[in-house]
Amino acid sequence: MVTFLSSFFSGLSFLEAVRFASLASESLSVPSWRMFDAIFQILRDSKSLELAMASYQLLNELDQRYPRIYLTASDKPESTSGRAGELVVVKEAWSPFIVGSEASHTEAEAAGKSLDHLFDSSRFSALVDDMALAVNKTDFQLAIKPVERMLLFQYLVNVLEADFLPRQTLYKEMSNWVLFRESILNILLGSRKLNFKSFVRDCMSVMYRRCHHHIGKSVQDLRYAKDSCDKEAHNSNVSLAIALSELEKGTCVAVQKLMTLIMELDLIRKEADLQGLTTRVDGFRVPMLEIILDELTYNKDYISPFLMVFSEPKWKLEIILQYFSKYTTKSSVRTRRSNETSNDATLEAILSSFSTATSTKNIVKKISSEVAKLLLAHAFQASLSLQHCSRHNAYSAERIGGTLSQISNKLVSAFQSLRKNDEDLEITAFEKEALFAAATILSQRS
Structure with a gap:
C-alpha cells in the first residue's frame, strides 16, 4: 500500500512538473524523448483512474503544443488563398509507434531508448x-x-x-x-x-x-x-x-x-x-x-x-450505396488496377430502383424489406448531413445524384412501393422520422 501511494503521488508530481515546464512556464521547454516516454508508460501501467486520465490529457496537450508533423505556411504569393506549404516531420521526436527501419530501431536502443513498450x-x-x-x-x-x-x-x-x-x-x-x-x-x-x-x-x-x-x-x-x-x-x-x-x-x-x-x-x-x-x-x-x-x-x-x-455521413452513405450496388448492378471483372467496387450508383439511382413493383420485388428477394427500408432511411439521414457539410460539397453532388426535393420525393415513393409489396411491413420509429423529414421538405418546396 505504501509503495502504491508513493508511486501514485510521485507520478502526479512528475506529470505536474512536466505540465508546468512545457505548457505553463514563461520560458517553455520541449519535453525530452524520455519525458514523453515516461508519461506514456504511466498511461499504460497506471494503477488509478486519476493517473490514467492525467497522463492521457497531458500527452494530448503536449502533442498539440509540440506536433511531430505539421505544414509550414507557404511563402508563395498564392499562400493567401489557403494553399499549404511544406510538410515538416520531426524525425527525432518521440512517438508511441515503432515505425521505420531496423537500423533506426538499433540506433534508438543504442542511445538507451527502450522500445519494448511501444506499439x-x-x-x-x-x-x-x-x-x-x-x-x-x-x-x-x-x-x-x-x-x-x-x-x-x-x-x-x-x-x-x-x-x-x-x-x-x-x-x-x-x-x-x-x-x-x-x-x-x-x-x-x-x-x-x-x-x-x-x-x-x-x-x-x-x-x-x-x-x-x-x-x-x-x-x-x-x-x-x-x-x-x-x-x-x-x-x-x-x-x-x-x-x-x-x-x-x-x-x-x-x-x-x-x-x-x-x-x-x-x-x-x-x-x-x-x-x-x-x-x-x-x-x-x-x-x-x-x-x-x-x-x-x-x-x-x-x-x-x-x-x-x-455517423460519419460520407462513408455511411458510401457503405449503403455499395451495399445496394451488390444487388442492383451487375458485377464487373476486377483487376489490380481497377476500381475495387462500383462507383456508378447514386442515392437517386438506388431510390429509383424501387419505382416499379417488379424491381422492388427483385431487390426485396435478395435483401428483405426490413433491410431495404433501414438502409434507405439511413442513406437519407446521411444525405441530409452532407447537405450541411461544406467539406463534402463535391462528394455530395456526385454521390447523392439529385436535389433534396428529388431525393425526398423518391424516398417516400420507395417506402410506398415497399409497403405495397408487403402490406404487413412495420415502419420503425427511426424510419418514420426519415419519412417525416422527407415529407416536411416536400411541403416546404411545394
Whole structure:
C-alpha cells in the first residue's frame, strides 16, 4: 500500500512538473524523448483512474503544443488563398509507434531508448482485439484495466490522425502518393504482423456491440456501483462507472475516426493505383469498405446497430450505396488496377430502383424489406448531413445524384412501393422520422 501511494503521488508530481515546464512556464521547454516516454508508460501501467486520465490529457496537450508533423505556411504569393506549404516531420521526436527501419530501431536502443513498450502493428491489433473480447463478455466488470485500454486506444488514434491530416491536406494539392506511403497508418496496416480482416472485424465488433449498448450498460454499471455495501468500494465503483460511460463514448468516436481514416487512405491508395503511382513495395490489401460490406452481408443482424453508431455521413452513405450496388448492378471483372467496387450508383439511382413493383420485388428477394427500408432511411439521414457539410460539397453532388426535393420525393415513393409489396411491413420509429423529414421538405418546396 505504501509503495502504491508513493508511486501514485510521485507520478502526479512528475506529470505536474512536466505540465508546468512545457505548457505553463514563461520560458517553455520541449519535453525530452524520455519525458514523453515516461508519461506514456504511466498511461499504460497506471494503477488509478486519476493517473490514467492525467497522463492521457497531458500527452494530448503536449502533442498539440509540440506536433511531430505539421505544414509550414507557404511563402508563395498564392499562400493567401489557403494553399499549404511544406510538410515538416520531426524525425527525432518521440512517438508511441515503432515505425521505420531496423537500423533506426538499433540506433534508438543504442542511445538507451527502450522500445519494448511501444506499439507496432501486432501490439496495436492486439489492443483492438482485447477491447473486442471485453465487449463480448456478458459479465463485464468495472475495473481500471478497461479504462486504461480505452484511453490508450483513444490516444493512439489521435496520434494517427495528427500524422494523417497534414498529409491529406498537402495531397489534395500535390497528389503525391509518397506522402501516404510514409504515414504511420499505412505502415501499420501494411505490416505482415497484422491480420487486417480480423482487425476490421474487431473494430466493427466494438462499434455494434459496446457502442450500441453503452447507454443502457452504463446505467447497469451505475446501479451495480450503488448496490455496493462498502462505502469506499462504492465511491470507487461510482467513479469508474461514470468514467466508463464517458470513455465508451470517446472510444466509439475513436473507433469511427480510425475506420474513417483507413477508408480515406484506401480511397487515396486506389487513386494512386489507377494512376500507376504505386509499386510492389506498397503491396496489396483488401480495402476496409469491402470487408465491412462482407460482414454486413453475411450478418444482417449487425446492420442496424452498426449504422446507428457509425455517423460519419460520407462513408455511411458510401457503405449503403455499395451495399445496394451488390444487388442492383451487375458485377464487373476486377483487376489490380481497377476500381475495387462500383462507383456508378447514386442515392437517386438506388431510390429509383424501387419505382416499379417488379424491381422492388427483385431487390426485396435478395435483401428483405426490413433491410431495404433501414438502409434507405439511413442513406437519407446521411444525405441530409452532407447537405450541411461544406467539406463534402463535391462528394455530395456526385454521390447523392439529385436535389433534396428529388431525393425526398423518391424516398417516400420507395417506402410506398415497399409497403405495397408487403402490406404487413412495420415502419420503425427511426424510419418514420426519415419519412417525416422527407415529407416536411416536400411541403416546404411545394
